[in-house]
Amino acid sequence: MFxxxxxxxxxxxxxxxxxxxxxxxxxxxxxxxLPDKFTYARPAFLQLLTYDELKASADHNVRPxxxxxxxxxxxxxxxxxxxxxxxxxxxxxxxxxxxRQVLTHPSKQHPDLPYTYFGIFDGHAGYGAALAASHxxxxxxxxxxxxxxxxxxPRQDTGPPKPxxxxxxxxxxxxxxxxxxxxxxLESAFxxxxxxxxxxxxxxxxxxxxxxxVALFILGKMFVSNAGxxxxxxxxxxxxxxxxxxxxxxxxxxxxxKDNSDSHESKWEDKKHMHIFPIPFSHxxxxxxxxxxxxSTAKLNPSLMGGEYVAMExxxxxxxxxxxxxxxxxQGTMKGWAYKTLTRDDxxxxxxxxxxxxxxxxxxxxxxxxxxxxxxxxxxxxxxxKPFLSPHPxxxxxxxxxxISIPEENNEDGDYGILIMATDGLWDVIDTETVSKTVxxxxxxxxxxxxxxxxxxxxxxxxxxxRINESGHWRLADSKAAATVDDISVIVIPVYQYYxxxxxxxxxxxxxxxxxxxxxxxxxxxxxxxxxxxxxxxEEDERAEIAGDGYDADGETxxxxxxxxxxxxxxxxxxxxxxxxxxxxxxxxxxxxx
Amino acid sequence: MSYAYLFKYIIIGDTGVGKSCLLLQFTxxxxxxxxxxxxxxxxxARMITIDGKQIKxxxxxxxxxxxxxxxxxxxxxxxxxxxxxxxxxxRETFNHLTTWLEDARxxxxxxxxxxxxxxxSDLDSRREVKKEEGEAFAREHGLVFMETSAxxxxxxxxxxxxTAKEIYEKIQEGVFDINNExxxxxxxxxxxxxNPSLPGAGNQGGSTSSGCx
Ligand SMILES: Nc1nc2c(ncn2[C@@H]2O[C@H](COP(=O)(O)OP(=O)(O)O)[C@@H](O)[C@H]2O)c(=O)[nH]1
Ligand SMILES: [Mg+2]
Numbered sequence: 001m002f003x004x005x006x007x008x009x010x011x012x013x014x015x016x017x018x019x020x021x022x023x024x025x026x027x028x029x030x031x032x033x034l035p036d037k038f039t040y041a042r043p044a045f046l047q048l049l050t051y052d053e054l055k056a057s058a059d060h061n062v063r064p065x066x067x068x069x070x071x072x073x074x075x076x077x078x079x080x081x082x083x084x085x086x087x088x089x090x091x092x093x094x095x096x097x098x099x100r101q102v103l104t105h106p107s108k109q110h111p112d113l114p115y116t117y118f119g120i121f122d123g124h125a126g127y128g129a130a131l132a133a134s135h136x137x138x139x140x141x142x143x144x145x146x147x148x149x150x151x152x153x154p155r156q157d158t159g160p161p162k163p164x165x166x167x168x169x170x171x172x173x174x175x176x177x178x179x180x181x182x183x184x185x186l187e188s189a190f191x192x193x194x195x196x197x198x199x200x201x202x203x204x205x206x207x208x209x210x211x212x213x214v215a216l217f218i219l220g221k222m223f224v225s226n227a228g229x230x231x232x233x234x235x236x237x238x239x240x241x242x243x244x245x246x247x248x249x250x251x252x253x254x255x256x257x258k259d260n261s262d263s264h265e266s267k268w269e270d271k272k273h274m275h276i277f278p279i280p281f282s283h284x285x286x287x288x289x290x291x292x293x294x295x296s297t298a299k300l301n302p303s304l305m306g307g308e309y310v311a312m313e314x315x316x317x318x319x320x321x322x323x324x325x326x327x328x329x330x331q332g333t334m335k336g337w338a339y340k341t342l343t344r345d346d347x348x349x350x351x352x353x354x355x356x357x358x359x360x361x362x363x364x365x366x367x368x369x370x371x372x373x374x375x376x377x378x379x380x381x382x383x384x385x386k387p388f389l390s391p392h393p394x395x396x397x398x399x400x401x402x403x404i405s406i407p408e409e410n411n412e413d414g415d416y417g418i419l420i421m422a423t424d425g426l427w428d429v430i431d432t433e434t435v436s437k438t439v440x441x442x443x444x445x446x447x448x449x450x451x452x453x454x455x456x457x458x459x460x461x462x463x464x465x466x467r468i469n470e471s472g473h474w475r476l477a478d479s480k481a482a483a484t485v486d487d488i489s490v491i492v493i494p495v496y497q498y499y500x501x502x503x504x505x506x507x508x509x510x511x512x513x514x515x516x517x518x519x520x521x522x523x524x525x526x527x528x529x530x531x532x533x534x535x536x537x538x539e540e541d542e543r544a545e546i547a548g549d550g551y552d553a554d555g556e557t558x559x560x561x562x563x564x565x566x567x568x569x570x571x572x573x574x575x576x577x578x579x580x581x582x583x584x585x586x587x588x589x590x591x592x593x594x
Numbered sequence: 595m596s597y598a599y600l601f602k603y604i605i606i607g608d609t610g611v612g613k614s615c616l617l618l619q620f621t622x623x624x625x626x627x628x629x630x631x632x633x634x635x636x637x638x639a640r641m642i643t644i645d646g647k648q649i650k651x652x653x654x655x656x657x658x659x660x661x662x663x664x665x666x667x668x669x670x671x672x673x674x675x676x677x678x679x680x681x682x683x684x685r686e687t688f689n690h691l692t693t694w695l696e697d698a699r700x701x702x703x704x705x706x707x708x709x710x711x712x713x714x715s716d717l718d719s720r721r722e723v724k725k726e727e728g729e730a731f732a733r734e735h736g737l738v739f740m741e742t743s744a745x746x747x748x749x750x751x752x753x754x755x756x757t758a759k760e761i762y763e764k765i766q767e768g769v770f771d772i773n774n775e776x777x778x779x780x781x782x783x784x785x786x787x788x789n790p791s792l793p794g795a796g797n798q799g800g801s802t803s804s805g806c807x
Contacts, residue, residue, distance in 0.1 A: 052639035056652055062671050067634040
């Protein structure tokens, strides 16, 4: 019985490691006496205000499903639900956060640019890192977006370029799109959050580590940024009509993968000729999926292995009796296999062992990207693991202005999709297809209720938590299979609700411009003065020139652009709009394409 | 504050009967006429004294609608007491008591003390269920019965405290196995200093190796 439980525990850090990595003998032996940076709490929007509520919500025997008491706190009726683990740690080590912000240009000459952020952080070896990320990540992201504010702002009136004020031309110049600037903001914010946790090591109690999954809604687009093994999936449900209007060239540009190709084969129909299909918006970073990166890091920096590990993978586990014989191996970024002669070195522990969710890096950790873990050491060898871990996210995004939706069908939630963001507690026991199906069946059960997305979140958590049987095991309701014993957190975002809000904002921007046009203001000439980049005339791909000298590469002078020009192109973009929904998912992570 | 025992309660009954208002009246001594629909579960807590002993009540307020029924069922686990509430001005809430009771009996510990509550006694002019009917139902099913008003606070204290007394008596009689937390009773730490501190302090820290790993 004990073994059974143990087997079902899918801890990220190998079960034998103490929850707080032992730092004695290192320079940070005093760590335990340091204070917490943030007092443990559940996400503020849940309003679990007292210790008593906190304690009751962490009841490991019942695992209550917690939803926001006031569902109007989250924007767009977004749903959220969570549930504590069955006892592997005293507290729920997942955290969630959201933030609505406005980017205001210091010149006040641009309309304010609103954005909304959601984040989910799955902590391990303590709750500190996830808690810090939920408190601090959005501040960092905001700074990064403010850094590029000039180039993100919709233009009121660029006025004539003033080359003398712009930075001097560099040896080369590249035009950079707004998308790339937003992706860059996300990427650099991830790196900085990780650096912040490193800085805090001497000031606060060991925070452990966490995965990070972030969604950013800005300028009519949805960006999903992931480091770790939480996962986000866009659940879509489309009529035949809409599907027909997409080209048949499916999945050419989709960020991967096994998951995805399966979903196309197995997409099923529900009653009204509606097809449900999930599109993965992130990919797990585990020792198994990141083998090429980890093995080349190890190969290039053998000292990181301290002579204890070997940066090779073998088709068959090497044994002493095979010494001197030929063995199939691969190393670095090799995709195929080759022969080598087995030596003593090959008998060391491979840097990556195991497969899938059960794979381990240096026999210790099961997730290879995220924040924190700066003091994590490998079981056995005691070598630092952090050099192999990375905070760098994979970013996928979608331009919502290009989504096809037939108004008469009233199927906006299906066409634009419901974005599910969840920690591995959900995905360990329920596959993407089942999640998508559950999303739409639950929504149709509650066609008008304002809390329908909360009901979806609650349903997903209930499904993956399952129920406890007489002998104290958590089992899925519809089978005898083990349910998750991990913390579970689920965010359910109705993407169309954001898009509506965006259209409204765009309309207001236009209105404001009309007003400004009708009363000519001399001030408008100064708008571009403070910018260090200009929007080029190329409206279609929204290119902003970095370090431009006032002339773009084609020798065209920068043209005056209308406000929101970059986003109102829905109608004149018919051709592009017909690209498949999948095609519009763009990934930044080259490794995920393989 | 340290306590001798912690009792877990669950409040059940149709939606709109006043479960959330009863909880608020008991924990905060106030009535909030317009209350959000409860989705999922909410928690309340209060310390009471019985027989000179400090007893902490941890109360789980559940959603009454049918849609939440399967999730609510999992919350009976580990409850020592239940308040089964109906609304004296709406007969159908009284008619549904049997279903609620079946649910409770099936999913809870057999020793769970159930208190039947006819709420909204301040609305006597709109009464649809006679007090005698409530009494009869309680007698028939072996429940304790009381009419309350979350608005005027009439009998609210008594309802929660009498339930606790009943549980306390059962403990004295040795009916409850107080060492089994699944019974909804927890013994307080004898030498518990002050507030149960937030996580991190001493042995409460992140590592609970006694769990399953
Ligand atoms: N007059 C009166 N109204 C009450 C009483 N208790 C609750 N209510 C009202 O009944 C409605 C439902 O109460 P609520 O506590 O939300 O019910 P719940 O769904 O069982 O939690 C609210 O409008 C309350 O103001 C009571 O004792 N007297
Ligand atoms: Mg209620």
